[in-house]
Amino acid sequence: MSILLIEAFYGGSHKQLADLLQEEIEECVLYTLPAKKWHWRARTAALYFMQTVPANANYRYLKGMKKLCNYGFSLPSSQLYLFGLDPFCLLKQRRLCISWILFASSVLNLTELIALRPDFGKLKKVLYFHENQLTYPVQKCQERDFQYGYNQILSCLVADIVVFNSAFNMESFLTSIGKFLKLIPDHRPKDLEKIIRPKCQVLHFPIRFPDVSRFMPEHKLAHLEKITGFRGNEDTYLFRCLPFQQKYRATGSLMKTSSSSPESGLCEAQSGLCTTQQERLQYPLTSLEKLNKSKASASTNQEVPCQxxxxxxxxxxxxxxxxxxxxxxxxxxxxxxxxxxxxxxxxxxxxxxxxxxxxxxxxxxxxxxxxxxxxxxxxxxxxxxxxxxxxxxxxxxxxxxxxxxxxxxxxxxxxxxxxxxxxxxxxxxxxxxxxxxxxxxxxxxxxxxxxxxxxxxxxxxxxxxxxxxxxxxxxxxxxxxxQFSWAALRGKFRSLLTTEPREDL
Missing domain, CATH: 3.40.50.2000 (Glycogen Phosphorylase B;)
Known part of the structure; x- marks a missing residue:
């Protein structure tokens, strides 16, 4: 494993992203807390993970080891033994040096975790913002609310890369830092936006769109048939997609889409890429006859699908x-x-x-x-x-x-x-x-x-x-x-989670 995923609020979109990364990117290990009592997760999750995530010597990214590895790999293999260096050992150590990455959402107080776990300090640290607390619409403004936004600012200062799921999220956060810090009565820090902004980038939340054709009601399928020209017999439907939907094989794996008409915006089926539905529609009661049968069933106290x-x-x-x-x-x-x-x-x-x-x-x-x-x-x-x-x-x-x-x-x-x-x-x-x-x-x-x-x-x-x-x-x-599909964003996430740590360590 090479990626340490930490999610302090394991629910909703946070869970969706953590599960997706763990499933799709090799060598990930995931540590989580349930999605309950958000405020307490933001306050105390770092202490919990300090005790829960096991210590690992491979987390330690020593400057001396990096220099040794870099120096060793600049020499011919025949000369490495003259310096007492084993090239196979160097290869292994160099991989350990450059592969470990810490990925966490902004619910976690990253600053506290790094202070509590010095072995994490040398990792490349990626902080992902699903939301930011500087612009969160609180019901009642209280002094204690300040800590949540303040902790996110500190986490950004500690992180190597700060990722936002949208440009709106990033800009609303960065441009609110100055105003937010004016809540401090005196001795306010300066120029934090200038320090944090160079670390920031936008990477949309990736969605793994499923094949939902089996759930489509009759009128949606009929409309798609009319505009695409694809028709199936009474028991078989050719697989089709919405104007913006990725195609999937019967197994659920992604299929490439053909070029789309700029006027219709529709996906066209490629030769050999259509799948067939073994059942016409999984959704029940698509005809008046079936509907009447269902009502008759209900009147005789038989099994009713509506309870x-x-x-x-x-x-x-x-x-x-x-x-x-x-x-x-x-x-x-x-x-x-x-x-x-x-x-x-x-x-x-x-x-x-x-x-x-x-x-x-x-x-x-x-x-x-x-x-x-x-x-x-x-x-x-x-x-x-x-x-x-x-x-x-x-x-x-x-x-x-x-x-x-x-x-x-x-x-x-x-x-x-x-x-x-x-x-x-x-x-x-x-x-x-x-x-x-x-x-x-x-x-x-x-x-x-x-x-x-x-x-x-x-x-x-x-x-x-x-x-x-x-x-x-x-x-x-x-x-x-x-643009929001995992297929489109997979490469960007892989690149984010495979680059080398900071050069200044």
């Missing part, structure tokens, strides 16, 4: 597929974000309640992870909007999650805090029409057509979509998603 438990309203295809034509079905709105105040669920539910007051038809799925403190608005909204709910709660199964996204029409963000937005990109990948604030990272990710500036604009867009859901169901996304 409710104490915590969640399960995904309900019976309600979703009501009607003989998909164009007659209500608009399906999905909100797939963390259940926390920085995602501004209040604004989202306020808009939906207004739609309900106007008797506009819509369905909704509220997904996303929950943590210790859940805003009260969720229980209130669930009660008020219960008749429109198809699913309510976190879906731990990736298949279930992507299935829910594939069945939705519109994905909404009302976030006050977003530096990348994995959930939004995944939903768009699954064919959802995105509506995002014209702020934060969203203008960097999505074309202007999908941005709104006020809650009133969001309401008007949804009002029109509720009246004419066919507008979004026939729409082809006009942005690019390939």
């Amino acid at each position: 409710e438990d104490k915590q969640h309203v399960t995904f309900n295809p019976c309600n979703l597929l009501s009607g003989t034509d998909y164009q007659q079905r209500p608009l399906h709105i999905v909100w797939p974000h963390r259940w926390e105040h920085d995602k501004d669920p209040e604004s989202f539910f306020k808009v939906l309640l207004k739609l309900k007051e106007m008797d506009l038809p819509f369905h909704m799925s509220v997904l996303g992870e929950t943590f210790t403190d859940v805003p009260d608005i969720f229980s209130e909204a669930k009660k008020a909007l219960e008749s429109s709910v198809l699913h309510w709660g976190y879906l731990p199964s990736k298949d279930d999650y992507f299935q829910a996204l594939c069945m939705a029409d519109v994905v909404i963000s009302t976030a006050k805090h977003e530096f990348f937005g994995v959930a939004m990109i995944e939903a768009v990948y699954c064919g959802c029409y995105p509506l995002c604030p014209n702020a934060l990272v969203y203008p960097e990710i999505f074309p202007a057509e999908y941005l709104y500036s006020t809650p009133e604009q969001l309401f008007k867009r949804l009002q029109n979509f509720c009246k004419r859901p066919d507008i979004v169901r026939k729409h082809l996304y006009k942005g690019e998603m390939d």
Whole structure:
């Protein structure tokens, strides 16, 4: 192993990235803490990892050993023995010197960890920012909140390379350092932005897009068939992709995409690269006949696919597929974000309640992870909007999650805090029409057509979509998603995690 991955908040996008790097990059070892009580992870994770990560003599990167290795490799092999140097030993030692890298997210106080574990000090240290605390929208500003942003600044000073998942994340952090440090009453440090900026770079969060064609509802597949010209028989579908979707083999491995038409933006199947679906569609009840059978089954107290438990309203295809034509079905709105105040669920539910007051038809799925403190608005909204709910709660199964996204029409963000937005990109990948604030990272990710500036604009867009859901169901996304795929970013991450340590050590 050569890469030490440390994740102090092992959940959500943090977990997704850590798992991806461990699976895709050779010789990684991962140490984590569960994604609970974020503030305590930021305060105490360094002490935990100081005791948990075992000591390893190979972590020690000695200046003398590097000079010896460099000097040895500048000599012919025949002369190495004259100096008592074994070339095979040198090769091994040189590899140990240059291969160890410490990769951690910015939740970890890297400064504390390096002080507590001097053997880590000589490693190349890469700090990855999923978010930054200098611009985090706290509910109540208190003096103790200062420590989180301050710790991230210190971690940047200790790190060799600082990586941000978006340009917005990087610039909002760097340009806020000066203002943030003015909170210090006196003896303020100077020019920290100038010191940190040369270490910084943007490397988008990599997403490993799965094959979701088996989850696509009939109307999406029919639309793709119409515009691509690909048709399968009654039992077989040729594999096809969304306008921005990577192709996968049946095993899930990535396939190369052909050149796309600049007008349609569609991926075209290459000869020999199409796969066949052994089953027409995995998603149930794609015809009125099957729907009627399901209702009959329910009336006789047989097994029913739509049940409710104490915590969640399960995904309900019976309600979703009501009607003989998909164009007659209500608009399906999905909100797939963390259940926390920085995602501004209040604004989202306020808009939906207004739609309900106007008797506009819509369905909704509220997904996303929950943590210790859940805003009260969720229980209130669930009660008020219960008749429109198809699913309510976190879906731990990736298949279930992507299935829910594939069945939705519109994905909404009302976030006050977003530096990348994995959930939004995944939903768009699954064919959802995105509506995002014209702020934060969203203008960097999505074309202007999908941005709104006020809650009133969001309401008007949804009002029109509720009246004419066919507008979004026939729409082809006009942005690019390939740039966020692991296939596109793999080489950059490998390069980041294989370069040599600092020369000044």
